[in-house]
Amino acid sequence: MKKLCLLAALATLAACQPQEKGYTIEGTLTGDSIPEGKVYLQKQLPFEVMRIDSAVMEHGKFRLQGQINQPEMYTLYIDTRTNPQESPRGKVFVTNFYLENSPITIEGEFDCLPSIYWTPDRKVIPPVIKGSATQDLYQQLLTTLKPYSDSLQAIDRQFLEEYTKPMMADREHKKDYTDIGINLVTKQADYQQQYIQKVKAFIQQNPSSVVALDQLKALFSGLTVNFNEKEITEMKSWITDAWQGTPQLAELDSMVNVITPLALGNKYIDIDVENPDGKSVKLASLIPSGKYVLLDFWASWCGPCRAEIPHLVKVNKQYKDFAIISISVDEKREEWLKALKEENMSWTQARIADGIMGNTVKKYNITAVPTCIVLDPEGRFYKVNMRGPALDKFLKETYQH
Structure with a gap:
């Protein structure tokens, strides 16, 4: 009898404790004509995309609700196609953001949402996301990086107009475009270096944030390794204490083990x-x-x-x-x-x-x-x-x- 009373008391006590809250996402899209559609919350895994939630969008409004273990980058995938076989161009829209267990609002103009296809002359305005402190931190980083990313985009356009297109048209090679290309790539390298320095500073200032961890992984995951072994070790040390004993640090360790033999200054690998x-x-x-x-x-x-x-x-x-x-x-x-x-x-x-x-x-x-x-x-x-x-x-x- 005493045992039953004790169990009942514990159950009552547990019911009175505050429960861990999950996330809610309230979406509102505006525009002259918004089709109905389906909204999915997706997470990118190493070899697949996992859909963790979905909702119907009606009159530009949708609601998602659930719970996650820790803040992470997710994708909001809006599909307005009436037939899955239909082309996604102009019909499917995506936004990446950091989700956490909090009330979150997403507001945007439907006609300007980021699409999975780039379309010339189409105005793109990312939706405004509020309620996620992790997303706010990420947005601060993007704002810091914007002058450099804008400059790099401008140089990409210069490359196309002043180097790539003219060379393709000049089939008889009447003009040497070498110096034009070198001047552009020199400017590009300067802005890329400034961009990377800002990212490095952000990681050092926010070592416990998943945003910093993701930025470090991005620096280590290019097609080629553009750091020497000493730099790789130092950069990893910036976040090690904050993530000690976690699966995230173990994943980063695996990445470091792969790229270190390819670091600048190391001997080539014989194959x-x-x-x-x-x-x-x-x-x-x-x-x-x-x-x-x-x-x-x-x-x-x-x-x-x-x-x-x-x-x-x-x-x-x-x-x-x-x-x-x-x-x-x-x-x-x-x-x-x-x-x-x-x-x-x-x-x-x-x-x-x-x-x-x-x-x-x-x-x-x-x-x-x-x-x-x-x-x-x-x-x-x-x-x-x-x-x-x-x-x-x-x-x-x-x-x-």
Whole structure:
């Protein structure tokens, strides 16, 4: 009897304790004509998108409610299609934001919502999100970065109008666009460096925030590693104490373990490759000592890779002391050999036989091509993202000073 009374008392006490609250999202979209649709709350996992909640949108209004373990980046996915087979262009809209267990409002103009497709001349205004302190912190960061991101976007437009389009139109190569490209890439690198410095300062100032953690992961997750090993260790130390013992820090540790061997200043990684004669050789046997060397990872099916090859032909003729090794990730040998013949690639060629999805390419953490890395004369990782004007800038500074 006493045991039953004790259990009843504990149950009553538990009922009186304040319960942990979840999130509520109240959405309001305005506009002249807003179709009905479905709203989904999504979370990006490593290899899939997980939908955790959904609601019907009527007259621009929707409501989502639930609970999460900790603040994280989620995606609000608004689908106004009447048929799932219909094109999502102009019908599906997405907004990324930091969700936390609090009352949150999302307000925006329907006709200006960010879409999953970029449309020229379409005005885009992100919705206003209130009620999430984590999102507020993220928005503060975006505001700090805006002058630099705006400048980088402007330079991208300059590249298109002053470099890419004119070169494509000038099929007879009547004009040399090298200096134009170098000037633009120099400005771009300056703004990129300022952008990164602001991000680094934010991480140091907010080490316990998931926003800082995500920003650090973003710096470590590019196609190539643009930091040396000492920098990687120092940057990780900024958030270690705040995240000690958490799965998030374990995930970051795994990322660091992958990228550290590829850090600037470290020796290149030797791998097995196939030469055009079909023999398996070591990459080390192809790399000359005492020279700067470009490792150009590419594929015959990659449009940007093929577009860069005429530039490499020019570089190979002009800079005799600079070595190029193009390493294909083609799975089909015949397609690789066909491309070599079509492109007249007269420098050193090799292929990773198990392709871009195999284990060999993972040693360089390559998930997409083209990936272009310069080694110094001692065979250490020296420069990354060395394509087009960026490569021209390096070559001019190195060989024409």
